[in-house]
Amino acid sequence: MELIHRMRVLWILISLITFYGCTSTRISIDPVGEVSESNKSILCGVVIYEGHKSEYLPLSLRDSPNRRNVKIKYQYEVKYGVEDDTALDLFNPLLIMGMPKSEDNVVILGRLEIKTDSGFAKTYEEVIVLSKSKTIFSEGETLTDIRRKGLILMRDKIDFVLSQDRHLYANHGILCDREE
Amino acid sequence: MKRLNLHGLLSLVIAAFMAILSGCSATGPIYQEVDSVPDGKALVYIYRPGKFMGGGVVFDVHAGNVEDDMAIVELRSGGYYPYFAQPGELQLWAKTESMTSLTLDINAGDRRYIKGTVGVGFLVGRPKLTEVDEQTGAREIKECVLLTPAED
Numbered sequence: 605m606e607l608i609h610r611m612r613v614l615w616i617l618i619s620l621i622t623f624y625g626c627t628s629t630r631i632s633i634d635p636v637g638e639v640s641e642s643n644k645s646i647l648c649g650v651v652i653y654e655g656h657k658s659e660y661l662p663l664s665l666r667d668s669p670n671r672r673n674v675k676i677k678y679q680y681e682v683k684y685g686v687e688d689d690t691a692l693d694l695f696n697p698l699l700i701m702g703m704p705k706s707e708d709n710v711v712i713l714g715r716l717e718i719k720t721d722s723g724f725a726k727t728y729e730e731v732i733v734l735s736k737s738k739t740i741f742s743e744g745e746t747l748t749d750i751r752r753k754g755l756i757l758m759r760d761k762i763d764f765v766l767s768q769d770r771h772l773y774a775n776h777g778i779l780c781d782r783e784e
Numbered sequence: 785m786k787r788l789n790l791h792g793l794l795s796l797v798i799a800a801f802m803a804i805l806s807g808c809s810a811t812g813p814i815y816q817e818v819d820s821v822p823d824g825k826a827l828v829y830i831y832r833p834g835k836f837m838g839g840g841v842v843f844d845v846h847a848g849n850v851e852d853d854m855a856i857v858e859l860r861s862g863g864y865y866p867y868f869a870q871p872g873e874l875q876l877w878a879k880t881e882s883m884t885s886l887t888l889d890i891n892a893g894d895r896r897y898i899k900g901t902v903g904v905g906f907l908v909g910r911p912k913l914t915e916v917d918e919q920t921g922a923r924e925i926k927e928c929v930l931l932t933p934a935e936d
Contacts, residue, residue: 656873686914689903691837740906746885748875
């Protein structure tokens, strides 16, 4: 009897440890490095951006009416994936232990095109996947919060890849002058 | 005799349960596609396929932030509502014991489909909102009936 009681307690403890923190949001993205001051690239041109908030626009892009020969187009797309709970979840005792019941995903697609009248063209395409699992006790972050987090990560990611190609843009005269 | 009474009681409970649940389903005119959208606006269909699981849970769908929001529709199982949205970021949310919220980038002339479902909760079913593609939305919404707008 004593052994059975101990086994029950052990099972509960193992379950709690296993499922603890299951509602955290996981982010799938290549590591984004720090953009140092010396490596920072600010590109000047006509910036075409159809997003509704400027905070999601990469900080390395500057709209410059004097640079009509350079066209910079940034766009993003957000896709939601929400798993439905099943009727079986109603009878799953492990849910009471905190086992995840389903997963939500937010996929952010970012695309940056840089073109000049002289024929230079470069395109960047990046994808970030953010996933969260939910338990019966917590739904975790909302899709609105995850979307915002993802769009800011995408902005930083684009800034990072632009900083890696700094010399390319310097050679084509796309970097901003000090006065711009 | 005792057994018969038990059966009778069970039947009564089931009948009462079904009657309560049927009162939670949406009633109204069957789905009809919106053919004209006001200039400069987008059409956002908010719908909830009829399902037994969570069918008794009813929740309001709101537009805007929690602080500055507007209730659009009381979303019942098997119902839909066409919402004309202004271009810009549109946050849609709903809440029972937990909150669900998603944000859309709306452009004039868009036609979007937001699907509501109910998931397992601790005390009560939890609302879920997600965006589905036009093909899925157009197919699933045909089974729904028109709901009336929420009263603020």
